[in-house]
Structures are given as C-alpha cells and as structure tokens.
Amino acid sequence: xxxxxxxxxxxxxxxxEMLASLxxxxxxxxxxxxxxxxxxxxxxxxTLVGTVMFVIVSHFPE
Amino acid sequence: xxxxPIHRAAQSTPDGVARKIRGLxxxxxxxxxxxxxxxxxxxxxxxxxxxxxxxxxxNFRVNRPNNDVEWVGLRNYKRILSDPDIWxxxxxxxxxxxxxxxxxxxxxxxxAFLINxxxxxxxxxxxxxxxxxxxxxxxxxxxxxxxxxxxxxxxNYVVAFFTGADPASFSMIGDVHLAPWAIIIADTWxxxxxxMLICLAGLRSIPDSIYEAAECDRASKWRQFWTITIxxxxxxxxxxxxxxxxxxxxxFDLVVQLTGGGPGNTTxxxxxxxxxxxxxxxxxxxxxAYAVILFVTVFGLASIYVKALNKVKER
Numbered sequence: 001x002x003x004x005x006x007x008x009x010x011x012x013x014x015x016x017e018m019l020a021s022l023x024x025x026x027x028x029x030x031x032x033x034x035x036x037x038x039x040x041x042x043x044x045x046x047t048l049v050g051t052v053m054f055v056i057v058s059h060f061p062e
Numbered sequence: 063x064x065x066x067p068i069h070r071a072a073q074s075t076p077d078g079v080a081r082k083i084r085g086l087x088x089x090x091x092x093x094x095x096x097x098x099x100x101x102x103x104x105x106x107x108x109x110x111x112x113x114x115x116x117x118x119x120x121n122f123r124v125n126r127p128n129n130d131v132e133w134v135g136l137r138n139y140k141r142i143l144s145d146p147d148i149w150x151x152x153x154x155x156x157x158x159x160x161x162x163x164x165x166x167x168x169x170x171x172x173x174a175f176l177i178n179x180x181x182x183x184x185x186x187x188x189x190x191x192x193x194x195x196x197x198x199x200x201x202x203x204x205x206x207x208x209x210x211x212x213x214x215x216x217x218n219y220v221v222a223f224f225t226g227a228d229p230a231s232f233s234m235i236g237d238v239h240l241a242p243w244a245i246i247i248a249d250t251w252x253x254x255x256x257x258m259l260i261c262l263a264g265l266r267s268i269p270d271s272i273y274e275a276a277e278c279d280r281a282s283k284w285r286q287f288w289t290i291t292i293x294x295x296x297x298x299x300x301x302x303x304x305x306x307x308x309x310x311x312x313x314f315d316l317v318v319q320l321t322g323g324g325p326g327n328t329t330x331x332x333x334x335x336x337x338x339x340x341x342x343x344x345x346x347x348x349x350x351a352y353a354v355i356l357f358v359t360v361f362g363l364a365s366i367y368v369k370a371l372n373k374v375k376e377r
Contacts, residue, residue: 012347017369020366021365021366021369024362024363024365024366025366026364027359028359028362028363031152031359032153032155032156033153034153037144037146040143040149040152041143042143043143044139044355044358044359047358047362048358049360050362051344051358051361051362051365054362054365054366055365056263060253
C-alpha cells in the first residue's frame with residue numbers, strides 16, 4: 001500500500017494506471033448495475049474521468 | 063539502354079518536379095506517402111467523432127435542418143443519465159454481453175480443445191462448426207425466428223422432448239423472461255465458431271516439446287491443462303473476449319431480426335435504442351450524447367483490457 005501511494009506521489013505510471021482502471025471499471029459497473037438509479041446517473045462522469053486519466057497517465061514514466 | 067516501366071516513368075517526370083523531389087529529405091518523402099492515409103483517417107474517423115461531440119451539446123434535429131440550433135449544454139447528458147428506460151436498456155445489454163461472452167468462451171474453448179486432437183475427419187468437422195459464422199446475421203435472425211416458433215419451431219420440440227413440456231406452451235421470442243435468452247442462444251450459436259478459431263490458433267501455437275517435458279516430469283493431464291494449456295492460450299482467449307465484447311456491445315442486426323427489441327423493451331439493446339432515437343425520433347443532439355456515452359464506455363473498457371492483454375503477453 002505504501003509503495004502504491006509513493007508511486008502516486010512520484011507520478012509513476014503503474015499506480016496511476018491502476019487507479020484509472022479502477023475508476024473505469026467502477027463507472028461501467030455503475031452504468032449497468034440494476035440496483036440504484038443514482039449510481040447510474042453518476043456512472044458516466046466516473047468512466048469519463050477514468051478514461052481521460054488513463055490516456056494522460058499512460059505517458060507518465062515507468 | 064534500360065526501358066523498364068519504372069525507368070520510362072522516371073524519364074517522363076518533368077525536370078523541375080524531379081529536382082524538387084531530389085531535394086526532399088527521406089522524412090519529407092515518407093510524410094508525402096503517409097499524408098493521404100492520415101487525411102482519410104481524419105476525415106472518416108476523427109472528424110465525425112468531434113462533430114458528434116459538438117452535436118451532443120445542441121438540440122439539432124437532422125430532419126429539420128433549417129431550424130435554429132440551440133446550445134443546450136449538458137441537458138442531453140442529464141436526460142439520458144436520469145432516464146429509467148435507458149437504464150433498463152443498459153442492463154439488458156449487460157445481461158446479453160456477460161452471458162454471450164461466458165458461453166462463447168466456454169463452448170468455443172471446449173470445441174477448440176476437441177478439434178485440436180488429431181482424429182479422422184478433423185477438417186470436415188472444423189468446416190461444419192465454422193459454418194454458422196459465414197452466414198449473414200439477417201439470415202441467422204430469420205432462421206432462428208422459425209426455430210423459435212411455438213407451433214412449428216424445432217427448438218420448442220427439442221425442449222419438449224427433454225423436459226416433457228407441451229411445445230406450444232412457451233414462446234421463446236414472445237415471453238419477457240425467455241426473449242433475452244433467445245437472443246443469447248442465437249448469438250452464441252452464430253459466434254462460438256469465431257472464438258473456437260481464435261482458441262484453436264492459441265492451442266496450435268503451444269509447442270509439443272513443452273507437453274513432452276511435462277510427460278517426462280510425470281505431470282497428469284489435468285495438471286498439464288492448468289499449467290501449460292490455459293496460461294499459454296490465455297492471450298488468445300483474452301483477444302477473443304475483447305473482439306466479442308466490442309462486437310456484442312454494438313449488436314444490432316441479429317436482435318432486430320429476431321425480436322425487434324421486444325417483447326416490450328426486454329431485448330432492446332443500447333444500439334437498437336440509439337438507432338430509434340437517431341433515425342425514428344430524429345433527436346440528433348440527444349442521440350449524439352447517447353453515442354458519446356457508449357463510446358467513452360467502450361473506449362475505457364478496451365483501454366484497460368488491452369493493458370491487461372499486454373501484461374499477459376509479457377509474462
């Protein structure tokens with residue numbers, strides 16, 4: 001966990017890509033889940049933030 | 063003197079042009095060759111994407127081109143993301159996606175595993191199994207509509223044979239609970255051969271020497287399957303999931319032919335709903351926002367999936 005946070009602080013690609021992937025996955029689950037309309041409403045913004053973050057952080061150093 | 067077509071073409075180039083070309087760097091010449099492709103890509107892919115994003119913030123209707131186009135900001139996105147009907151459509155798409163991918167990967171891999179064994183008539187069976195994939199989705203849709211007919215459909219009689227139920231007592235495409243499964247079965251029937259072919263390529267790429275070494279180490283068949291076959295075929299399996307996932311996310315033709323999105327909205331997938339909004343209700347701005355949401359979702363998923371695929375390949 002400390003390694004992960006250190007990676008985030010030092011703008012390393014691995015942990016940031018992991019975070020972006022988690023956001024995308026969370027957004028897609030929120031989009032397609034059958035439980036709460038509120039989650040569905042916020043799904044797109046979560047996916048969009050994750051996707052844009054993924055595109056940006058994939059240019060970070062290893 | 064050489065008179066090849068290349069020489070003749072070179073000699074016919076005007077001196078001025080030839081001098082200009084001779085003065086260009088390799089990099090410039092490379093750009094000249096690549097430029098038409100880049101231009102085509104920009105015109106066919108990037109421009110429509112940017113235009114769709116722009117339209118998604120307006121109330122533009124393509125059937126009323128002379129009306130004033132108003133900038134509505136995020137209104138289209140807000141409407142889509144608070145509409146329970148579109149939410150149901152997303153769930154129907156998720157149900158369709160999850161089950162088709164799971165069934166196609168399981169059955170496809172099993173068939174590939176069997177076909178990979180050397181036996182008589184191997185090629186004939188491969189051709190027979192691959193046959194559904196060669197058909198048009200419209201043909202498959204029609205074909206399965208007949209198979210699912212409660213009175214005359216073969217499918218109902220096969221189910222009746224195994225369960226003892228009356229063949230006319232259920233309708234696969236008329237029942238709200240069965241219709242989602244009807245489209246899953248038809249799609250699985252059509253596209254499992256595709257997954258099988260990809261898995262077969264993966265299985266055939268595993269060298270026999272690895273299995274021979276495992277045999278020398280007295281590894282059981284079960285152990286060989288889990289520690290050699292699955293890990294080495296995994297990139298191919300993931301590729302099959304990626305292809306089928308993207309294809310099924312935009313599934314349209316087969317489902318329209320089979321159920322038309324019904325009964326009710328139970329089999330209305332996102333692409334069918336999008337087409338209705340865009341070309342039946344003519345809400346171009348609204349449907350553009352809908353398309354952008356679907357695009358971002360697929361793009362995001364594909365990004366993390368490609369990253370995972372590269373990791374597996376590096377192992």
